[in-house]
Amino acid sequence: MSGPGATRGPVRRGGPGGGPFGGAQLPAEKSMTFGPSALRLLRRLAPHRGPVLAVVLLGAISVVFTVVGPWLLGQGTNLIFAGAIGQTLPAGSTKEEVVEGLRVSGQSAQADLISGIDLVPGQHIDFNALAVVLGTVLVLYVLASVFSWVQGRLLNTVVQRTTFTLREEVEAKINRLPLSYFDKMPRGELLSRVTNDMDNVAQSLQQTLSQLLTSLLTVVGILVMMFITSPLLAVISLVTIPLTVVITALIAKRSQKLFVTQWKATGELNAQVEENFTGHALVKVFGRQRETEAAFSAKNDELYRASFGAQFVSGIIMPAMMFVGNLVYVVIAVVGGLQVASGALSIGAVQAFIQYSRQFTQPLTQLGSMVNLLQSGVASAERVFELLDAEEQTPDAAPAETPPADGPGRLRFEGVSFRYVADRPLIDDLSLTAEPGQTVAIVGPTGAGKSTLVNLIMRFYELDAGRITLDGVDIARMTRHDLRSRTGMVLQDTWLFGGTIRDNIAYGRPDATEEEILAAARATYVDRFVHSLPDGYDTVLDDEASNVSAGEKQLLTIARAFLAEPSVLILDEATSSVDTRTEQLVQKAMSALRADRTSFVIAHRLSTIRDADLILVMESGSIVEQGSHAELLAAGGAYAALYAAQFADAAPEPEAR
Template identity: 55%
Template sequence: MPLPSRGALGTTAPVERARDLRGVAARMLGRLRPQRAAVAAVLVLSMCGILISAIGPRILGHATDLLFDGVIGARLPAGIDKAQAVADARARGEGTFADMLAAMDVVPGHGVDFGAVGRTLGLALGLYLVAALFIWVQARLLNVIVQRTLAGLRGEVAAKIHRLPLSHFDSRPRGELLSRVTNDVDNIATSVSMTVNQLLSSMLTLLAVLAMMLTISPTLTALAVATVPLSLWATRAITRRSRKLFAAQWRNTGELNAHIEETYSGFTLVRTYGHRDAARQRFTERNEQVYRASRSAQFLSGLVGPATTFVGNISYVAVAVVGGIEVATGQISLGGIQAFIQYVRQFNQPLAQVAGMYNTLQSGLASAERVFEFLDETEMTPDPPGRLPTGRGRPPRIVFDGVGFGYRPGRPVLESVTLTAEPGTTVAVVGPTGAGKTTLVNLLMRFYDPDAGRILFDGTDLATVGRAELRSRAGMVLQDTWLFDGTIAENIGYGRPGATEAEIHDAARSAFVDGFVSALPGGYDTRVGDTGAALSAGERQLITIARAFLARPDLLILDEATSSVDTRTELRIQRAMAELRRDRTCFIIAHRLSTIRDADLIVVLDGGRVLEQGGHRELLARRGAYWAMIQAAG
């Protein structure tokens, strides 16, 4: 079982650094540049829809004035004008009523003009319908823009995986990487889809409503805006604390996924060695960490909405009180204060919406930062333009010339390794565990590049040759079998895309796969699953060997290729391997010394150095390291 990762209960979790969410947001917006025309259309549609909607309360306020003027006019005596009505009110000592009456458009003796009221309401309805149409079209177009952008992001992540060096994957849990490219990208999609439309409409609504409020009463507008800094301060104070928690939430989610992936992939061993309770306990600890971080982040960010709503209600009450006084003193009409109060609601609503979705926005930006960190990882050095000197069908001459390498600085795994594999020969590399045998293969395939020395392919330095060019000439059979979720035929055909069914079957027969496949109900169309659990270890190994047969490589690498098969199957494979190695340069990594006795050259590695090399009989005659290994093997 792997050791607990950072942050597990009982260990010291690292303090999460403050995230550059502003920079991440700018980077996300920068991805909209290829769709500038569509973004401009969205902005125009949004502005038109919101501006038309902003006019609505003014029109409804005018309808209220028509009704109120009619009601007051019907109560005044006919035959006099408004000036006389105002003078009469002042004469009676009703100064406040006189001030209000002076500000109204009233005709004494005339009641409500319902025709005018109806036309005004019809105009408002028409404008609201047009605004709704604009906003609906804008939302549809914006959704297309967002989904295209995120589809491009997924494509970048997939392409990035293939440009990363093998060292990146060797040094990180697979589950954590999968969490970044699946959970985090999906969270970005959800967050962006939910928030971008609201953010855009909220900002435009704030500007439009603010302009309409100024046309009604600059004094009341100043009163309404005065509470905005308080809302911003409350939002900033809360989000500064929740930001780290959202980053921790997704970091802990990655660690939880890594644990699940490790446990599931080794579930048989977990049960065999009685670690089910320990695995459950570790899962509980990881799950508790995710729960605590998520709960705290959601709780804190959830306070933003109530805080901004409370501050907004303070301004709403203040506007209602001061506005009532201004109506009574004739400084503003009843319809004007009604429209203004609606605008105050509209002004506070975007602030509350933005605050309410801030947790979703922060969560999405935290995921975006993790994805951008992945996209910013150091990539493999670009492939040089050089090509191999010989074409396919000719076994190469491989030379390791003073090769040195270490996975970490100051800790060499190979030191000054020099050996030569002549064309068409088989080189067996033996030695104790940790001697550097598999590292030798990793360098030969350019999964890593040497720190010192060079590797020559028919006299050409591999560092000057493209990786794809090299690997198109090579085939590998590894100790750890890899099968994907497909049929047996598809897994064998992976060795050479475009191979015919007959070629796949021929390769299967050469690797002794045909015998057990014919006994399966589905034959070559039997699905093996992504782990091949329905097949034995030996059968899975045979399928990977058949894959190598099909590839027809000039350079063949066998890394513990027969370690998982029984002795009888091993003998059959050895006969097949002898045919496979014919006219090919072959490297064999093996612990079973019986499998490499017929190798043309045996290289003994220990501690990253070549202790001795030669043929089987020659090395036995020297009575050196190889002879000691043979004696120890019995």
């Protein structure tokens, strides 16, 4: 079977450690910077401006209620402390008289302490005022929790809708990508971007956005309250911010590269596992288990080192922030204690400030701990954006042209040239005409361009020069949907999806009736083996269709093409997996199917194309011979040599070049 893989020479899966079966070349890494990628990810929230603004407003209200709480608790502490000290002082005197008396008696330290307290000598603790303060704090904290819960619910809705839209865009993008993209991208790598990376983006947004927003608002709110309480202590606390920024920037710069490597290695490992699982039988047959395990171990070890490095380096942020916070806490406790002793601050103010200092370092620490999650999410977002930014297939012509609905199905190649790689010609100036109802067989050695010809008919690839017409209309001027709806294709590599046998046959025409499905099954001899299955046409095939044989899979794909009733039929080694007797029966059925249809048959077994109206012999992208079976045998050229190689007692040795 020819195609891109047959014409490009050996390729390796991106980087060392590729699987034993080779693979397609990975696209070059084009790593984006963290800032633009993060901004692009955040801009995806723009369609949800209303809920996002509500999230910010609710978060701000929740933070206001939360940061006012310590100040009120400090007032409660002042009430308790004032009552406890006041009841020890003589009643009837004023605070000023008590302070003056202490100074006269040489107790200046006690005088300074009492001068900073709002008390009445002889008065006990005012429990009514204390109850009002504590009740107010309780209400504020309850309201803060309610607003925070509503904020979290709204944010969760925004994130899930954003992720939902992103998944839809990725799915739509995949359908707009040309076949050449999938030739270059290993399936496991693509699946990793669509699944693992998408899930990681959603998880990172969910876990970081709320935390980041709340932490930033908390930092601002606490700073305001700190300056209101004590400008001196607030300035001391501000030392935390530059230290936090410097430490986080130094660590994040190194860990971001490791996160990019981690997710890249995850995709490559998935590609390798998918490749080896798909070719598991061949791995066993050729005894390549050790090489496969070694390649897996090498790539798994690379993923381990990248993951460990990324998590370890980014994990340093949290303890570093805690260390800075503890240092600031010690300084605040010492300076605050001295100010209380001097009467410059009340004990309640110092208590509130200590609470603020802990609350101030806590969001900074949380911001640091969120950096590794954010970096991981942005690294995954970069990989998803690379997929979304991939070059798409050329759009359909506008306005599109449409052949007559009852057109006979005449296909004409006019000076067609095509190459997969710019400097490696494959098909040059090819011209041929397939008449309606004619069966055109294409034969030739591997890599001659047989399947490439089919790919061009289906517009899986665009021509470099020339044109292909269907009933006089250039297929490049048709929509791909219109072109492919008129074309039926049966490939050597069968594809069936998880579902019933009936559903798999009806995939060719979803609106087909039960009678039409059964008629197609009987015509292709699917009906013979279906009745031997426990559930008949309701038998459910798994994802790999492992509960039917390779030949039965191929019969099902042929039945699918029968049901579609296309104008043009393409059979690419369509009977390669069926036994000889079944092949003869299917050939008869195909003869009936090909009646009044233009058919292209790619075959290596020349016995299957003897009755073809026209046989094309291809070598190196060119048609070297064409004619009927009898005419080509009589000519004694390339076709006769191929025929002799298959049916003579011994094939001749190829000439040395």
